Amino acid sequence: MNLADEIIRSRYGKLEKLLNEGIDPFGSKYEITSNSKEIKDNFKEERRVRIAGRIISLRQHGKACFANIKDSKGEIQVYAKYDALGEKYFSIFTMLDIGDFIGISGLVFKTRKGEITVSVDEFTFLTKSLHPLPEKYHGLRDVETRYRQRYTDLIVNNEVTNLFVLRSSIIYKIREFLNKNDFLEVETPMMQSIPGGASARPFETYHNALGIKLFLRVSPELYLKKLVVGGLEKVYELNRCFRNEGISTKHNPEFTMIEIYQAYADYSDMMDLTERIIKFVAKEISGSLDIDYQGKNIKLDTPWKRITLLEAIKEYTGEEIKSLDEIKELAVKLKIEFQEEENEGEVLDHIFGEYVEPNLIDPTFIVDYPAIISPLAKKKKDSPDWVERFELYIAGQELGNAYSELNDPIEQRERFQTQKKEKIDEDFLLALEYGLPPTGGLGIGIDRLVMIFANAHSIKDVILFPQLRPIEY
């Protein structure tokens, strides 16, 4: 028998003993009156409290025993002694293992060393833990186990818990900002018969009753614009999207973004909105507009730089081009590889990714994109090869994408047709024919935003259960 089995067998042994003592090792509801943090914040000697949590450390001392209990607010020490519990209950207390859940009723006091502690009068077994936890001092380091068994990561690595609390606050604050500004939160289909709104490979599924193929959404864009057609002038959806593409430190197959649409606005309004949202979140969660991210200092406070895509190319490659026709030539000169069938917009994007993107540390709006890679965006009045679109970059990463929405159904049909996509979304075109008011639309990557605020290197660190290849047991 190996050691793991031995530890587990020993815990099953204790389970038996508890049952023999008439104690349910998997208890039920327990009324609490306080928690670890509140007890410390409002310290009062001899105050009676009831708390519950998981034992994360034990120090046995003969006829006394110290333990640390972890609950969602933090941890607190508890002190059990023979004199207070009597022989039977003290011996049951010493049967506790690290990992067990207990409920405790007792009086608050301070130890000689000054640590606020709960002296146990009574305790209730809530759940027996049958599996040993990772080591207390070094925690759980193995990244694979941390991702696969996030619950153990959360139990032993407090900074992981803090990170996901932070993630929740960021999302809460975004909602708060938008709701205060009269935006309506909506939900649109995740299963779509024609995947649209972004050029990404979708996941396919099948609906048995309807007998049709469906796709998990790559973007909620088309549905949200239909809602603006319907008169919902300011809408947003915090949405999970699914893209059947590679996995990297910046890509998870399912990821969270927010899309926001505002009628009668355009992309410059969306720039203002983007800046206001992110500054609001930064102030609310950290009180600062200065962020340290992976050794880089990011300044959110100064007005965010806005430069056109071609200006950015010029600034970082030193090469000036006047029209898209010169792009492939420039790519060859800059030794950027591309496929013959790729269009000028795609090639420009390669150059941008190589020369510009990594340098955009402070928030920067890259403005005006080629129409050929932006089929849903409104063309610029004076230059039909370009659209009113921007992307937001922070810390060398794309954080957001927005445009003045194309609301001309006739042009939209033509633009779809030049895309040579397999299927045109007639429902969407029909909606445009009813009339989409001039509208600004914006998408922000929530996972990447959280990465920046949490100083996380990999997107897997800000997703509770990142996608991994399943293991066979």
Add this chain to the structure above:
RNA sequence: GGGCCGUUAGCUCAGUAGGCAGAGCAGGUGACUCUUAAUCACAAGGUCAUAGGUUCGACUCCUAUACGGCCCA
């Protein structure tokens, strides 16, 4: 998809020009009624990721595979 790196006890990590597999924590037994990475004593715990190969002998060298990480596409 390509390159590099990793996989040793439940956890965190050592290890050897190729020659009996090591520690701390956790777990077990005992001592201890204010400890806090508690302390002290004793005993236990291993398919060295998996499958092959080289060798008298492989955790160590080679090949393949699995899973993960980093970088690149």
